[in-house]
Amino acid sequence: MSETTTVHIADAKHATTHHEEHGHHQQSFISKYIFSMDHKTIGKQFLITGIVWAVIGGLFSVIFRLQLGYPDTTFPILETFFGKWAKGGQIQPEFYYSLVTMHGTILVFFVLTAGLSGTFANILIPLQIGARDMASPFLNMLSYWFFFIAGIVMASSIFVQTGPASSGWTMYPPLSALRQAGDGQKIGTDLWLISMALFIISSLLGGLNYITTILNMRTKGMSMTRLPLPIWAMFFTAVLGVLSFPVLLSGAILLLFDRNLGTSFYLSDIVINGEILPNEGGSAILYQHLFWFLGHPEVYIILLPAMGMVSEILSVNSRKPIFGYMAMLGSLFAIAILAFLVWAHHMFVAGLNPFLGSVFVLLTLLIAVPSAIKVFNWLTTIWRGNIRFTPAALFAIGFVSLFISGGLTGIFLGNSTIDIHLHDTMFVVAHFHIVMGVASMFGMLAGVYHWFPKMYGRYLNNTLGYIHFWVTIVGAYLTFWPMHYQGLAGVPRRYLDKSGWVNFNQFGELDKFITVVSMIVFVAQFIFIINFFYSIYKGRKVRTANPWGANTLEWTTPINPGHGNWEGDIPEVHRWPYDYGKDGREFIPQTEPVGASESKH
Amino acid sequence: MQTLLISAILVLFLVVIFQIAKASEYVAMIRGYENARKQSNKINAFLLLAFLAIGLIGVYYCNELFKDKILGEPASNHGVLVDRMLYVTLGITFVVFVVTQIALFWFAYKYQESDNRKAFYYPHNNTLELIWTVIPAITLSVLVGFGIFYWFKITGPAPRDAMVVEVVGKQYGWEFRYPGADGILGKKYFKKINPANNNPVGQLWEDPANHDDVFVEQEMHLVVGKPVQLVIGAKDVIHSVGLVHFRLKTDAVPGTPTTMWFTPKFTTKEMKEKTGNPDFVYEISCDQMCGKGHWSMRGTIVVETQEEFDAWVASKTPQYLVANPDKDPARQMENTDAAPLTGAIIR
Ligand code: HEM
Numbered sequence: 001m002s003e004t005t006t007v008h009i010a011d012a013k014h015a016t017t018h019h020e021e022h023g024h025h026q027q028s029f030i031s032k033y034i035f036s037m038d039h040k041t042i043g044k045q046f047l048i049t050g051i052v053w054a055v056i057g058g059l060f061s062v063i064f065r066l067q068l069g070y071p072d073t074t075f076p077i078l079e080t081f082f083g084k085w086a087k088g089g090q091i092q093p094e095f096y097y098s099l100v101t102m103h104g105t106i107l108v109f110f111v112l113t114a115g116l117s118g119t120f121a122n123i124l125i126p127l128q129i130g131a132r133d134m135a136s137p138f139l140n141m142l143s144y145w146f147f148f149i150a151g152i153v154m155a156s157s158i159f160v161q162t163g164p165a166s167s168g169w170t171m172y173p174p175l176s177a178l179r180q181a182g183d184g185q186k187i188g189t190d191l192w193l194i195s196m197a198l199f200i201i202s203s204l205l206g207g208l209n210y211i212t213t214i215l216n217m218r219t220k221g222m223s224m225t226r227l228p229l230p231i232w233a234m235f236f237t238a239v240l241g242v243l244s245f246p247v248l249l250s251g252a253i254l255l256l257f258d259r260n261l262g263t264s265f266y267l268s269d270i271v272i273n274g275e276i277l278p279n280e281g282g283s284a285i286l287y288q289h290l291f292w293f294l295g296h297p298e299v300y301i302i303l304l305p306a307m308g309m310v311s312e313i314l315s316v317n318s319r320k321p322i323f324g325y326m327a328m329l330g331s332l333f334a335i336a337i338l339a340f341l342v343w344a345h346h347m348f349v350a351g352l353n354p355f356l357g358s359v360f361v362l363l364t365l366l367i368a369v370p371s372a373i374k375v376f377n378w379l380t381t382i383w384r385g386n387i388r389f390t391p392a393a394l395f396a397i398g399f400v401s402l403f404i405s406g407g408l409t410g411i412f413l414g415n416s417t418i419d420i421h422l423h424d425t426m427f428v429v430a431h432f433h434i435v436m437g438v439a440s441m442f443g444m445l446a447g448v449y450h451w452f453p454k455m456y457g458r459y460l461n462n463t464l465g466y467i468h469f470w471v472t473i474v475g476a477y478l479t480f481w482p483m484h485y486q487g488l489a490g491v492p493r494r495y496l497d498k499s500g501w502v503n504f505n506q507f508g509e510l511d512k513f514i515t516v517v518s519m520i521v522f523v524a525q526f527i528f529i530i531n532f533f534y535s536i537y538k539g540r541k542v543r544t545a546n547p548w549g550a551n552t553l554e555w556t557t558p559i560n561p562g563h564g565n566w567e568g569d570i571p572e573v574h575r576w577p578y579d580y581g582k583d584g585r586e587f588i589p590q591t592e593p594v595g596a597s598e599s600k601h
Numbered sequence: 602m603q604t605l606l607i608s609a610i611l612v613l614f615l616v617v618i619f620q621i622a623k624a625s626e627y628v629a630m631i632r633g634y635e636n637a638r639k640q641s642n643k644i645n646a647f648l649l650l651a652f653l654a655i656g657l658i659g660v661y662y663c664n665e666l667f668k669d670k671i672l673g674e675p676a677s678n679h680g681v682l683v684d685r686m687l688y689v690t691l692g693i694t695f696v697v698f699v700v701t702q703i704a705l706f707w708f709a710y711k712y713q714e715s716d717n718r719k720a721f722y723y724p725h726n727n728t729l730e731l732i733w734t735v736i737p738a739i740t741l742s743v744l745v746g747f748g749i750f751y752w753f754k755i756t757g758p759a760p761r762d763a764m765v766v767e768v769v770g771k772q773y774g775w776e777f778r779y780p781g782a783d784g785i786l787g788k789k790y791f792k793k794i795n796p797a798n799n800n801p802v803g804q805l806w807e808d809p810a811n812h813d814d815v816f817v818e819q820e821m822h823l824v825v826g827k828p829v830q831l832v833i834g835a836k837d838v839i840h841s842v843g844l845v846h847f848r849l850k851t852d853a854v855p856g857t858p859t860t861m862w863f864t865p866k867f868t869t870k871e872m873k874e875k876t877g878n879p880d881f882v883y884e885i886s887c888d889q890m891c892g893k894g895h896w897s898m899r900g901t902i903v904v905e906t907q908e909e910f911d912a913w914v915a916s917k918t919p920q921y922l923v924a925n926p927d928k929d930p931a932r933q934m935e936n937t938d939a940a941p942l943t944g945a946i947i948r
């Protein structure tokens with residue numbers, strides 16, 4: 001817990017009563033808020049950076065939705081802002097594809113990976129396991145700053161002459177490998193790859209830290225089976241990331257080689273713009289294997305933290321234990337293992353050997369079993385509860401609803417027979433936005449509403465929270481539900497204008513509708529953002545240490561915990577975190593020893 | 602100006618919402634937070650139930666609105682299998698969807714906080730958990746079983762009598778090659794590709810199997826009721842041959858040929874009647890992001906009777922002769938009055 005940049009002056013009061021080391025430090029502004037090594041501050045940095053990226057990524061989607069809803073209308077304002085990319089107020093195809101690519105990359109990696117794991121792993125792990133900080137606060141700080149630089153590089157690609165990468169967030173070669181293929185395949189793609197490499201380093205530094213901390217720094221009595229579920233979820237998330245991100249890194253580096261050093265890892269038999277390329281013997285499919293070996297675990301990297309937090313929030317607000325703690329753990333474990341064994345379901349029609357395809361069908365649909373267990377356990381958790389609908393609880397319930405809807409469409413796609421028809425259609429877009437995009441966003445928002453009092457010592461405004469929730473869940477369903485129908489009709493994804501097609505042009509009105517709804521949802525997010533920043537400074541003050549009546553350790557810290565979290569000794573843990581409503585008691589914190597007369601479960 | 606106005610309205614809207622929220626905070630302060638909380642709890646519980654009801658009606662409405670705009674009758678043998686699998690899955694998942702969503706929102710409503718109720722301490726129940734592990738597992742096994750069975754039928758080897766057509770994707774269009782009378786596609790090599798010299802596919806002219814191959818662009822012709830195997834490739838980047846009505850799709854990957862076979866069930870004419878759309882055509886959509894023209898990478902297919910097809914092929918000159926006009930027997934006849942060489946050249 002050493003502070004290298006500041007003089008360590010222990011507050012006199014704390015020096016006498018507590019460990020001197022963990023009293024208040026006097027820190028300079030820079031070491032406290034910028035190059036901070038306090039896990040809570042780093043968590044907030046991830047969160048706020050994530051919010052900024054979410055606004056940018058969301059704005060991009062609104063712009064390309066304009067094109068989808070109103071392909072024939074011109075929007076002069078776009079030309080004002082984007083110049084040649086929106087010549088005559090009309091979004092140019094290159095620009096459209098850049099927007100789609102940036103939207104996907106930003107939301108998947110910067111918002112729902114860094115913004116979600118980075119925020120809550122940092123804030124919750126030490127607080128909930130009873131540690132003063134991460135195992136390595138310094139690496140933890142580096143993790144944030146690598147993420148920050150990755151963001152700067154990505155943002156800079158928006159301003160280069162030929163524009164940002166435009167091959168889709170999956171960045172498949174040969175398209176992404178060939179400068180001749182288009183503007184977005186020029187310097188923008190190199191910047192994309194460099195940014196991803198930096199991002200991967202950030203996520204590895206973070207992940208290794210989370211794993212080490214959870215394994216080694218639990219307080220006395222905090223056995224692994226007494227860990228709150230968010231911690232288990234973060235643990236598996238980190239393991240997934242540490243094992244799969246390096247594979248993506250290798251894929252990205254090979255792609256950089258193909259682009260810049262004349263290698264042929266992914267290239268073979270190519271004639272582009274009349275130019276015959278010398279490359280022979282490479283395999284474009286190799287990249288897809290490397291990408292999806294990360295790509296599929298990645299979707300669970302995004303989802304698991306949300307699942308963990310939702311479990312916690314549902315239990316706390318139902319005033320009832322989570323149902324089937326061990327089954328929840330087991331299913332998390334099963335999902336984490338299976339997540340590594342299903343990647344080729346993204347490649348059923350890429351020319352995969354049919355037998356291999358059938359193996360992946362089996363493994364893919366197997367994943368639905370632990371997913372189903374989780375859903376039933378959540379349902380049973382709220383069953384016969386005494387539910388308080390805090391905004392966090394509402395978002396958690398919304399999460400379960402979305403996860404059901406999106407998980408079920410996964411059963412269509414995981415079945416290769418059906419996937420032949422649905423692959424790369426709007427159906428896939430609907431599937432992953434509901435199950436991953438919106439659901440994880442709901443998990444993240446639930447987490448923010450729930451732990452905001454711990455982060456800032458103030459409450460968010462409830463009324464704004466309710467308005468935010470209702471607009472968002474209604475809007476999300478209205479946006480993505482109808483896309484299933486487009487997909488069933490075979491409308492391919494990433495088509496910016498369908499009017500030239502005889503069989504795909506029947507959804508003009510629908511596309512307008514979706515565009516309008518998505519704009520409303522986007523604007524509604526500012527209700528949250530205003531609430532968030534306003535409440536940091538002006539929100540109602542938290543006056544009790546444990547406002548939700550929760551059992552976990554973070555609520556035993558002072559209302560505004562300093563660096564080191566607990567002023568005295570770290571509390572000892574005597575029980576699991578879910579004794580709600582036991583023996584007629586509202587809740588029994590983990591720190592309370594098990595009484596002699598207590599009933600067993 | 603208009604944009605300015607809209608922005609102004611938006612900002613105003615946010616400000617109003619914000620003021621309402623602040624006011625609600627003051628009201629809560631006056632009436633007591635506990636009371637305010639209880640009241641909003643009731644409101645939200647009710648809204649959850651309303652959301653469920655309206656949502657389910659919405660699902661029904663959406664279905665009514667779109668059901669005629671989507672699938673239609675599958676137009677290939679494999680399409681029938683795909684649709685059957687789709688409807689079975691839809692049936693099962695729909696039941697699960699309705700039951701679980703109702704449970705979720707109904708429980709939320711029913712078990713909203715009330716002073717008269719104590720939450721039921723219920724940490725686990727092994728029997729229940731076993732049941733809802735086993736039932737999904739069995740259901741999914743059934744789906745997997747059918748799925749794989751159909752999958753092998755669809756991806757299995759093409760029948761012997763299948764005709765062969767080569768499909769090549771390029772930025773942004775489709776090229777097709779028919780093997781001609783010998784039924785064999787001649788060898789090709791990408792470094793020979795030279796559209797200016799009338800060799801768009803890179804055929805090797807020294808391979809005699811190439812001499813009768815016919816090359817066309819953008820429009821593919823198929824015979825109704827006759828199995829066809831597509832041999833799929835790409836010149837520049839990955840594309841995907843998407844055939845909506847046949848319910849099929851396979852990627853076109855440069856350097857790695859892929860195949861797909863099926864039997865068209867209806868001619869284009871028949872489909873015009875079935876769909877009631879006189880402009881109906883079978884379309885080939887590129888389904889894999891391939892650059893700025895991806896969305897417009899459209900090809901068409903004409904499905905016709907054998908006679909119509911034969912007549913169409915007969916009207917085409919083999920690419921070999923297009924590229925090497927001096928080898929054209931018709932021309933040679935004009936020039937030299939020699940005996941017809943047809944047999945010798947078009948083997
Ligand atoms: C029941 C469980 C699930 C199954 C069986 C399943 C199956 C699939 C399959 C087969 C695809 C490929 C579809 C295609 O491209 O043709 C797919 C796409 C996708 N799934 Fe799922 N999925 C499930 C749950 C999830 C979850 C929980 C997430 C995220 C948290 C997720 C995120 C995604 C994403 C992001 C894609 C699209 C990637 C892209 O092509 O851009 N899925 N899913």
Ligand SMILES: [Cu+2]
Binds near residue numbers: 299342343346
């Ligand atoms: Cu996947």
Ligand SMILES: [Cu+2]
Binds near residue numbers: 773841
């Ligand atoms: Cu294409």
